[in-house]
Amino acid sequence: MSEKADPTDTPTGAPPDAPAAGRVDAKLLRIAFILVLGTFMATIDATIVSVGIDTLAGEFGASVAEIQWISTAYLLAVVAAVPASGWLAGRFGGRRTWLVAIGIFLLGSVLCALAWSANSLIVFRVVQGLGGGLLPATGQALLARAAGPGRTGRVIAIVGVVPLLSPVLGPLAGGSILAVAPWPWLFLVNLPIGAAAILLARRYVPVVPPAPRRTAFDLRGAALLSPGLAVLVYGLTEVAHGRTLPAVLGITAGTAMLIAFTVHGLRTRATPLVDPRLFTRPPFGAAALALVVLGASVFGTMFLLPLYFQTGPGLTAWEAGLLLAPQGLGAAAGSVLVNRTIDQVAPRTLVVTGIALILLGTVPFTQLGHQPPDVLLIAALATRGIGMAMVGAPVMNIVYTRIEPAQLPRAAGALNLLNVVGGSLGTAALAVILQSRLTARGTDVSQAFADTFWWVLGFCLLAAAGATRLPRTHAGKP
Structure with a gap:
């Protein structure tokens, strides 16, 4: 089941008649x-x-x-x-x-x-x-x-x-x-x-x-990594639903399987499904931390906001979706900005600036208990969208331009795994936190959501710490 090589394939992965770099x-x-x-x-x-x-x-x-x-x-x-x-x-x-x-x-x-x-x-x-x-x-x-x-x-x-x-x-x-x-x-x-x-x-x-x-396919690694992640996410989901025994079993079993996978990946002489050593090599380690924590922040927030708009102000799903539109528009604007600057501005500068914008856009949601005006929340969502666009593409560019073309599939798989895992675990963790705050706050739903958004800020700060270790220059530049 092999494919014939395309005549445009070259060792660098670009066709022989590729336009000038950057165009x-x-x-x-x-x-x-x-x-x-x-x-x-x-x-x-x-x-x-x-x-x-x-x-x-x-x-x-x-x-x-x-x-x-x-x-x-x-x-x-x-x-x-x-x-x-x-x-x-x-x-x-x-x-x-x-x-x-x-x-x-x-x-x-x-x-x-x-x-x-x-x-x-x-x-x-x-x-x-x-x-x-x-x-x-x-x-x-x-x-x-x-x-x-x-x-x-x-x-x-x-x-x-x-x-x-x-x-x-x-x-x-x-x-x-x-x-x-x-x-x-x-x-x-x-x-x-x-x-x-x-x-x-x-x-x-x-x-x-x-x-x-x-x-050869890493059967042992696959039997530990994928089910381990799934079981861990399941355990965290059960915590949010208040089911203690399934939650404890899921979290314990999932964590144990992931530890076993790490040990297997370090010891095996074959090619592991995901090489744990990859995360110790710069800039992949810093990029990994930024993606995981940012995924937790971004996707966790996309879980919290529609829920808040529907349970707090009592909007319909359609109305809640419309209120989220400014974040999408901000992301589109941010992607245009990144497209024009990604080859001129240091990767670390772009990523740190993006995380700072996400932080800035998250602050108003920590004040939901004081009923901030809608215009402020709309501006905050647009700011978050711009920041989100300034993080993902530069981080992936850092990794993709520093590895051999033959390694691109495994690197892409690892990066997407980090993003999915960060989003999954972040959403599950924020659901648990929100449930505890709703219990503590009683009828004050807005304040419970505000308390939870402080955790989102914490995720962003952790991502910023990882981003400071990203390269100051582009690949191949001094």
């Missing part, structure tokens, strides 16, 4: 647009269902707690799939892995639309999540290879806005669909997007051959 031409933009369709589907599907929880609970006669597993199951499947993306791309070729992942995702979407019970829908969401978990990392590796080191920063800045917009667009899209169509269309809407992505990719995305030196 993103129409051909590369076309490839980026095609690959980002997969990322868009995978990331938006994590949130598009959130506004349909009540509808699905009524459809299947399930409690909200039971039907909530359609979101949790998807998330756990994504966490389980991401670590294998690097090996799969190296073994079978990047484009082939990406196309198969699209196919799995679409199959899961069709099955979800045909679900006859809550349990069947949860199982089919796992299928969908397995395909969705492979798409972002594989797509980023393909894009970085097509761009080459000189253009990676700019093109990642362009497409990196999609994961930032998806949490905002998901609830809006879900609410719009349910307003005019039955619930299966929450999943069937993926079919035309996925079909277009497959057809365009087969025509325009260059073939990347498998790695010349094939490595």
